[in-house]
Amino acid sequence: MRTDKADHKRVTRRRFLKGSAMLAGGLAAGGSLYTAMHRLPHGDYAGPHFFQPDQFDQLEAACERVLPADHDPGARAVGAAHYIDRLLVEDDFLGDVKGWREVFLRGLRLLENHSQTTHKTHFASLDAAAQDGVLAACPDRRFLRVLIEATLDGVFYDPFYGGNRDEAGWRLVDFDPRASFRSKGLTTT
Amino acid sequence: MVDEQFDVCVVGSGAGGAPVACVLAEAGLKVLLLERGPHRGHHDFYVDEKRNLTGRFWRPHLDLHRHVLYQPGIGRTELTNSTIPATCVGGGTVPMAAYFHRMHADDLRMRSVHGELAGANVADWPFDYNELAPFYTKVARLIGISGTDGRNPYAPPGDGDGALPPLANHPIGARIENACTGLGLHPFKSSMAILPVEHDGRAPCFYCRFCANYGCPTKSKSSTAVTFVRKALASGNCDLRAECFVFRIELDRHGHAPRVHYISKDGARHTIRAKLVCLACSAIETARLLLLSATSTQRNGLANSSGQLGRNLMFSAHSDVSAFVRFGGPMDELRSRNPFVLRSIQDFYRLPHPRWPDGQVPHPAGGTISFYAPADNIAAKAKRVAQVLGPQPLWGRDLKEALRMRLRDSYVFAFETFGEFLPNEQTRVALSSNYKDQWGFPVAHITVRPHAATRASSHYLTARGIEILQAMGIDRADIFEQSIGSINPVLIYGTCRAGDDRTTAVLDRWCRSHDVPNLFVTDGSFMPTSGGVPGTFTIMANALRVAEHIRDEELSHLL
Numbered sequence: 203m204r205t206d207k208a209d210h211k212r213v214t215r216r217r218f219l220k221g222s223a224m225l226a227g228g229l230a231a232g233g234s235l236y237t238a239m240h241r242l243p244h245g246d247y248a249g250p251h252f253f254q255p256d257q258f259d260q261l262e263a264a265c266e267r268v269l270p271a272d273h274d275p276g277a278r279a280v281g282a283a284h285y286i287d288r289l290l291v292e293d294d295f296l297g298d299v300k301g302w303r304e305v306f307l308r309g310l311r312l313l314e315n316h317s318q319t320t321h322k323t324h325f326a327s328l329d330a331a332a333q334d335g336v337l338a339a340c341p342d343r344r345f346l347r348v349l350i351e352a353t354l355d356g357v358f359y360d361p362f363y364g365g366n367r368d369e370a371g372w373r374l375v376d377f378d379p380r381a382s383f384r385s386k387g388l389t390t391t
Numbered sequence: 392m393v394d395e396q397f398d399v400c401v402v403g404s405g406a407g408g409a410p411v412a413c414v415l416a417e418a419g420l421k422v423l424l425l426e427r428g429p430h431r432g433h434h435d436f437y438v439d440e441k442r443n444l445t446g447r448f449w450r451p452h453l454d455l456h457r458h459v460l461y462q463p464g465i466g467r468t469e470l471t472n473s474t475i476p477a478t479c480v481g482g483g484t485v486p487m488a489a490y491f492h493r494m495h496a497d498d499l500r501m502r503s504v505h506g507e508l509a510g511a512n513v514a515d516w517p518f519d520y521n522e523l524a525p526f527y528t529k530v531a532r533l534i535g536i537s538g539t540d541g542r543n544p545y546a547p548p549g550d551g552d553g554a555l556p557p558l559a560n561h562p563i564g565a566r567i568e569n570a571c572t573g574l575g576l577h578p579f580k581s582s583m584a585i586l587p588v589e590h591d592g593r594a595p596c597f598y599c600r601f602c603a604n605y606g607c608p609t610k611s612k613s614s615t616a617v618t619f620v621r622k623a624l625a626s627g628n629c630d631l632r633a634e635c636f637v638f639r640i641e642l643d644r645h646g647h648a649p650r651v652h653y654i655s656k657d658g659a660r661h662t663i664r665a666k667l668v669c670l671a672c673s674a675i676e677t678a679r680l681l682l683l684s685a686t687s688t689q690r691n692g693l694a695n696s697s698g699q700l701g702r703n704l705m706f707s708a709h710s711d712v713s714a715f716v717r718f719g720g721p722m723d724e725l726r727s728r729n730p731f732v733l734r735s736i737q738d739f740y741r742l743p744h745p746r747w748p749d750g751q752v753p754h755p756a757g758g759t760i761s762f763y764a765p766a767d768n769i770a771a772k773a774k775r776v777a778q779v780l781g782p783q784p785l786w787g788r789d790l791k792e793a794l795r796m797r798l799r800d801s802y803v804f805a806f807e808t809f810g811e812f813l814p815n816e817q818t819r820v821a822l823s824s825n826y827k828d829q830w831g832f833p834v835a836h837i838t839v840r841p842h843a844a845t846r847a848s849s850h851y852l853t854a855r856g857i858e859i860l861q862a863m864g865i866d867r868a869d870i871f872e873q874s875i876g877s878i879n880p881v882l883i884y885g886t887c888r889a890g891d892d893r894t895t896a897v898l899d900r901w902c903r904s905h906d907v908p909n910l911f912v913t914d915g916s917f918m919p920t921s922g923g924v925p926g927t928f929t930i931m932a933n934a935l936r937v938a939e940h941i942r943d944e945e946l947s948h949l950l
Contacts, residue, residue: 268786274795334787350786351779358770359441375798377769379438381728383599 249284249364252291252303253310258283259326260310267333268353274374277353285356285365302348309345313337397423397630400651400665402637402680405482406930407671407914409615410530413622414938416629420946423630423663424623425653427672428478430633431485431616436606440768443605449477449486455829458675459836460880464846470826474837476673476881480633481616483673483881484927488603489584489612490761490809491536492924493527495547495740496520498811501756501920508754511813511842512703514919517891517900520547526932526939528553533622534613534931535590536582543579545737551582558587558596558731562724563804567734567762570862575746581735581761584613584927593617600730600767615931635661638832640668640684640693640910648693648910654830667941671914671934674704678820678886678916679835694887694904699897701820704837704886705921708758708810708845709879710853713765713775714860714870715797716804721864725764725802732804735761736859739852740923752851754844758810758923760856765803772798775871801869806860808852811923812878813842820886839878849876882925887916901945902937913937 250258265277265286277283290303310325316336317325325336340346356365358372366372372379398420401412408424416422442448450472451457458475461468476483497504499516507513524547530536531553538554539546557580564580571578585602586595596611610617623629634656641650648668653661670677678701684693692700716722742757743749765772776797777785785793797803812818823836853875860870890896893905902917904910913934915926922929 269791269794270787272788272791274791276791337786346786347779347784350777350784350790351774354773354777354779355441355770358773360439362439363441372769375769375773375794377767377798379440379601379767379769383438 250287252287253306256324256326257307257310258287260314260324261286261306263326263328263333264310264313264337264349265353265356267330267337268350269357270330275370277357279367280357280370280374281365281367282353282356284367285359285363286352288364289352289355302352305342305345305348309340309342309349312340312342312345316340394650395423395661395663397421397663397665399423399667399669400425400663401669401671402651403427403482403671403673403677403914404480404620404631405476405615405671405673405914406484406927407912407934408669409481409619409623410931410934411669411671411911411913411938411941412629413619413626414935414942416623416626418942418946419628421630422623422628423632423665424620425635425637425651426480426482426631426633427636428480428482428633430480430631431606433606433608433610436608438599438601438605440770443486443601444768444771449479449604450475451478451829456834457826457828458834459823459826461836461838463838463840471880474675474835474880474883476883479616480620480631481614484584484614485606485612485616486604487584487612487614487927488763488925489927490735490925491531491582491584491928492735492759493547493550494520494523494922494924494926494929495545498920498922499523505755508813508842508844511754511815511844513813514888514890514895516919517889517896523929523932523936524549526936527928529935530928530931534584534615534618535586535593536584536613536928537587538580539582540580542577543735543737544577545740546579554582555590556587558583558585558733559598559729561729561732561764562727563722563732563764564734566722566724566863567732567859570859571734571736574859574862576736576738576859578734578736580733582928583731583733585731586611586613591618598729598731600728602730603766604768605766636830637672637680638683638830640670640680642684642686642689642693642907646907648907667909667911667945669911669913670916671912673914674883674886674916675820675835675837677912677914678704679822681887682820682822683832694897694906694910696906697894697897699888699895701886702816702818703814703888703919704818704820704839705812705814705884705918706839706878706880707882707921707925708808708812708841708849709877709882710808710810710849710856710875711805711873711877712807712853712856712860712870712875713803713805713873714865715776715801716865716869717796717801722802722804725804730764730766732762732764735759737923739855742848742851744855747851747855749851752844752847754813754842754848756811756813756844756923757848758808758852760806760808760852760859762804762806765805769798772803775873778871780873804860804865806856808849808856809879809882809923809925810845810849810852812884812921813845814885814888814920815840815842818885841876841878846876879925882915882927884915884918884921884926887912888919889917890919901940902933911937911941
């Protein structure tokens, strides 16, 4: 059962898919061995669709703490939160059936409440060290695990799914999934 | 309305069903092949980790169909589709990893050789290895499998017969061999259902690194879709209907199974008549279908006078261990783009090994250790590095450093173990009383209670595998145990065991129901014991054995 939380902006799957009709057309075209054709340019993803804007800010901040920027980009620059937002709005196993929607909404609420209680300000406004402290103190260990898992998915899955912006996640670890296809002279676009 | 009439109806187009459809269609019979999943072409098979490893590409959406998986040992009940090998034409053979090992001769007579074991239901097979062996060879010739190097001292007679040459050698192979032989072990090249050279009009493998869990874009993986199903269709006698779910086999008053009821993609219900019905929906779904076909006179399910239907469910006992090996060290052979490490050992097929006389192994049934270079599933590897399944997952700067070190600056090298899962009556399939599928039929409720000996043997094999990795020069701290003593949920056997005694077995030696003379079951359901290798090759060989028997011996009095 989907959540009926008041703070949950409902976006039906149909409405979302209507917005991505172009995308579906691309998928049906089919053809190459490694299809880059279904790659969704980041600019086409106007979100958030699942989260409220303030929740999305919290999520982006939390993802960035899971994979912080240093001399390489972090989760925010790679767009992991966009991946998660899209995952939860789609009719996906993880979001719909395994209850990740509730996990994220409850977990973000915990972070925000804890931040308000101890720091009198929004989680998203805290500095990195304070955010780390709030995240480490989060009593919902499942949320932390799911957050880490989903952030990594958003960094490393195909850009098609809304994260891994411009393949920045793959570049982080020098990963090129098309190498073996190219080396055999096979089409990769 | 008159029902459509066929000579034969085969339900399921994977390893168990496709060989039967092919042999009988080529013999001139009018065959209907029903498959619950879609018919995918090789253009559907492209590299996208999320699409292939999660979600609904290979399996139905959890809202539409799933299993209830109850594992009392780890105190968990979950709704899952991980126990559905793949729903598509070709079934689990399309995304399979494709290890093709033969069973050993003693695997078919575990009861006679090793006796009874309390808490297990070990039984001999109703036929011996010599009867099965020619069909391994025939399958190899028909579909094309890569060869072994003949160096496995434990190999059953005829191992490698009918096979093509081995796949291209991986440079790490020599290091594995040195480490193993240094420990007194006997590594050999594994056979795989992947073409090393062109075969039967299909192109050889181009070593793309996306094999297990992916469909092959060049048809080089010998799935049933590009072999038996293709041949069945080419005969002109096989009508393949994809996206058709069979929900009931109906019995007439003579005790025959003349009617098959199914639902097509549009939700319409259909009934066909067949003189011979062959089920091969995977051991779990075949048992479910027979349970769903219960009647007022057969309340416990069709073909279940023995009471054994659904019981003795087995998997391949499975462990999976990865090592992350830093660049620049002695293992730079792993730089090779060849995805097939191709080395296995069967020194631990029977336990304990004299060199490791561990008294904690209550039964001799062991298994196979296979080394592999994992596919470039980068998100899966990242999650393994982060240990998201562990009690203390990594995050923050620690995670980022670990990702760079393990994924950017390291190779991944792994082994998995395929162990015997000792059958027992408590590991079984029943109908769920709570959950229904999209059409309103109860789903399978699966209870998995591995025997203590199965878990012990899995731990034993894993410990030996880790010692081999260490003998190769890998640091223990670089070795990650993804799962130990677990089950491989897509290598499924049992539930309709074959045997001569109709009071203890569901099927006879020809995999025909003891109760219903025109009903056969040719997936892994028939297996009385699981063996210590992935069972796909054995399921195909047995299906061919049964199909040729039907073609040569049964037609006159069945049709």
